[in-house]
Amino acid sequence: MILTVTPNPSLDRTYEVPSLDRGEVVRATGERVDPGGKGVNVSRAVTAAGQRTVAVLPLGGAPGALVAALLDAQGIEVAPVPIAGPTRSNIALAEADGVLTKINAPGPELSPAERELLLETVRRQSPGADWIACCGSLPRGLAPSWYADLVARAHAAGVRIALDTSGPALLRALRERPDVVKPNAGELAEAVGRPLATVGDAVKAAEELRELGARAVLASLGADGQLLVDDAGTWFGTARVDAVRSNVGAGDSSLAGFLVAGGAGPGALASAVAHGAAAVQLPGSVMPTPHDLDPAAVTVTTEVPVDRVLREPAP
Numbered sequence: 001m002i003l004t005v006t007p008n009p010s011l012d013r014t015y016e017v018p019s020l021d022r023g024e025v026v027r028a029t030g031e032r033v034d035p036g037g038k039g040v041n042v043s044r045a046v047t048a049a050g051q052r053t054v055a056v057l058p059l060g061g062a063p064g065a066l067v068a069a070l071l072d073a074q075g076i077e078v079a080p081v082p083i084a085g086p087t088r089s090n091i092a093l094a095e096a097d098g099v100l101t102k103i104n105a106p107g108p109e110l111s112p113a114e115r116e117l118l119l120e121t122v123r124r125q126s127p128g129a130d131w132i133a134c135c136g137s138l139p140r141g142l143a144p145s146w147y148a149d150l151v152a153r154a155h156a157a158g159v160r161i162a163l164d165t166s167g168p169a170l171l172r173a174l175r176e177r178p179d180v181v182k183p184n185a186g187e188l189a190e191a192v193g194r195p196l197a198t199v200g201d202a203v204k205a206a207e208e209l210r211e212l213g214a215r216a217v218l219a220s221l222g223a224d225g226q227l228l229v230d231d232a233g234t235w236f237g238t239a240r241v242d243a244v245r246s247n248v249g250a251g252d253s254s255l256a257g258f259l260v261a262g263g264a265g266p267g268a269l270a271s272a273v274a275h276g277a278a279a280v281q282l283p284g285s286v287m288p289t290p291h292d293l294d295p296a297a298v299t300v301t302t303e304v305p306v307d308r309v310l311r312e313p314a315p
Contacts, residue, residue, distance in 0.1 A: 001052045002259055003129040003159075004039035005122055005150065008107045008139040011063040012036030014092040014248060014284035020101060026093075032284035035067040035074075036090055038135035038164055041249040045256030045275065045287040047076050054079055054129075056121050058139070060108060061086025079125050081118045083108060094284070098244040110141035122150065126157050131179075131259050135164040135252065144168035151176035160263065164255055166190060174213035180230075180263060181209060182255050184220045189314035196314040200306030202227055203234060218258055218272060220251050222312040226276065227304070228269040236304040237269045239277035240297040246284055253279035253287055270300045 016030035035044070039055065046053040056079045059068055064080075064087035071078050085108025093101040110118070126132065132154050134147055147169045154161040155176065163170070163178040166187040174181070189196045192205040199221065206217040206229040216230035225238035257275030261268040274295050278288035 001054065001129050002042070002046050002256075003122070003125050003132045004043045004053060004055050005132060005134045006037035006039030006055065006057040006136055007118065007142055007146070008088070008137050009035070009037035009040050009057040009059065009067060010088045010090045010105070010107070011067050012090045012092065012248070012285060014094060014246065016094045016096075016283065018096050020093055020095055020099075030283060032286075033070070034285045035070045036285065038252050039133055040067070040071070041252030041285060041287065042133050042135055042256045042259075043071070043076050044074060045249075045253040045279075046260060047074060048287040048289045049256065049260050050290065051260050053077070054125050056118070056125055057081065058083045058108075058110060058114060058118055059087055060084060063087040063089050079121050081114065081121050083110060083114045085109060092248055092284075094246045094248070098247075100247055107139045110139055115142060115146075119150065119153070123153065123157070126154065126159050129159050131160050131162055131263060133162045133164070133255060133259060135255070137165065138169055145172050147173040148176050151178050162255060162259060162263065164251070171212070174209065177213045177215055180216040180218055180258070181214045182218045182220065182251070182258075183209070184251055185222060185310065185312060185314035188219055196310065198306065198310060199224065199227070199236065199304060199308045202310070203229065203304060203306060216264070218255070218269070220254060220276065221310060224308070224310050224312065226254065226269060226273050228266070230264065232265065233302060234304055235266045235269050235300055235302055237273040237298060237300040239273045239294070239299070241277050241280060244280045245282060247280045249285035249287065250276045250279040256287075266300045270295065270298050273298045273300070
């Protein structure tokens with residue numbers, strides 16, 4: 001079972017548009033409403049893969065009730081933490097050429113009592129979990145050290161923990177040695193304080209995160225592939241993608257693929273790459289099922305192309 005923790009979930013509306021012209025009336029060609037938040041997406045992807053998951057998330061107001069109903073309709077077990085403020089609503093505009101524009105609301109502020117209830121809910125749900133995946137930004141009311149506290153508590157309970165966040169929250173949590181962290185290229189660049197121009201730059205940055213405490217780093221490099229750096233070595237994974245439709249939740253799908261395949265080694269990286277590649281070819285934040293995966297399109301190698309220039313360099 002994979003337990004996910006999403007401190008700042010959302011109700012996500014995705015509109016497919018031919019193009020985005022500022023100041024003009026833009027007519028959508030497609031529309032989806034999904035439960036959102038990185039940990040929520042991981043739970044959705046784990047469920048789509050046929051595995052059990054429990055989603056811990058604070059929920060409030062009408063948007064929170066709709067998030068819970070949508071997850072229930074997808075067969076996802078929810079461990080809700082009732083809060084006074086309404087769950088945030090986000091908007092994504094997906095253009096025909098693959099460009100995605102996101103408008104993310106800040107979300108509610110959690111009270112001291114709600115913060116404690118969130119931690120207590122995670123503790124109650126932890127027994128029997130193979131992994132705890134802590135994902136996304138922290139809402140107002142949670143200090144940057146909150147994830148570090150959660151990592152420490154998970155390890156004290158004997159549970160492995162995967163962390164997908166950024167900024168001060170990531171850096172502080174590294175001190176508690178999370179089992180795997182999953183930054184994208186931009187988050188990786190931010191963590192080391194310098195731009196990344198090549199795959200080799202990304203490898204060096206991942207190695208620095210390990211020096212700071214991460215036991216393994218699963219780094220998403222967008223169209224350039226994914227890296228896994230751990231005690232056993234460094235692997236580089238890529239996949240053939242025929243057409244990008246939406247990258248909403250693709251990184252979350254990758255993390256789910258990594259965890260359901262054991263969360264370690266080249267086989268787990270191959271699963272992560274296959275899930276991410278399948279996700280970008282689906283509409284909105286639809287998560288891939290085993291039928292959508294194409295393992296034959298995935299390549300994983302220890303021969304990392306360190307001199308390859310990133311198509312999406314991280315400033």
